[in-house]
Amino acid sequence: MALTRLAHKLVRDHFTGRPKELAVDGTCGNGHDTEFLARLEFDQIIGFDIQDGAILNTQKRIDNAKLNNVTLIKTGHQNLAQHIDRNIDCAMFNFGYLPKADKSITTIAQTSILALNSVLGNLSDTGLISMICYPGHTEGTVETRSVQQWLHQLNTSSYCITKFESNHPNSTTPILYQVSKKQ
Ligand SMILES: C[S@@+](CC[C@H](N)C(=O)[O-])C[C@H]1O[C@@H](n2cnc3c(N)ncnc32)[C@H](O)[C@@H]1O
Incomplete structure (x- = not known):
């Protein structure tokens, strides 16, 4: 199963019977994750x-699906705290770059960690953060390492951290991480 699909399945399972007020898509891209979150019936989704092109494509997807619980903001996810204080x-x-687009426009370690810290600071007790990292390109290698260090410093008595990666011997396949608070 593709990691993107696995991420959706795990998010869907996690939120069965849990509050779904606000969801954030930190990297809208072509809008697949934004649409997924909107269809999962979060009250509000804010996408960055x-x-x-990414904002336009995502808006088109949301409009075509006649979903009206989405707000898109054209700014870096590192600015999330300027827009969300709940x-x-x-x-x-x-993370990473848009497939079939300009590969130089990619997420980078420093701003990704800023965004993760902002989200973590506001994460609800029943919340979940889902991240897919791509160590197969130069910036992605650095970013993946930073995300791993960020996860490593989380207190494991407070947070549940899961990791999914292909069993393929190639160490540059994508990795899915999810973080939730221990209840
Ligand atoms: C792999 S794509 C995301 C795919 C998307 N989630 C989907 O479902 O189609 C990564 C996206 O991150 C965006 N991006 C890069 N740096 C960013 C930043 N600092 N803040 C928000 N998005 C960023 C890129 O423009 C690109 O669209």
Whole structure:
């Protein structure tokens, strides 16, 4: 199963019977995750991306699906705290660059960690953060390492951290991480 689909399945399972007020898509891209969160019936989804094309594509997808619980903001996810000052139930980050687009426009370690810290600071008690990292390209290698260090410093008596990766011997396949608070 593709990691993006696995991420959706795990998010869906996690939120069965749990509050779904606010979800964040930290990297809208082509809008697949935003649409997924909107269909999961969070009350509100706030999506971030730095590219005009990504915001446009995501808005089109949301409009076509006649979903009306989504707000898109064209800014970096590192600015999340300027737009959200309440509890976040779910945050999804599919890091990296848009497939078939300009590969130089990619998420980078420093701003990704700022965004993760912002989300963590507002994460609701029943919340979940989902991240897909791509160590197969130069910036992604650095970013993956930073995300791993960020996860490593989380207190394991407070947070449940899961990791999914292919069993393929190639160590540059994508990795899915999820973080939730221990109840
Ligand atoms: C792998 S794509 C996301 C795919 C998307 N979640 C989907 O479902 O189609 C990564 C996206 O991150 C965006 N991005 C790069 N730096 C960013 C930043 N600092 N803040 C928000 N988005 C960023 C890129 O523009 C790109 O659209």
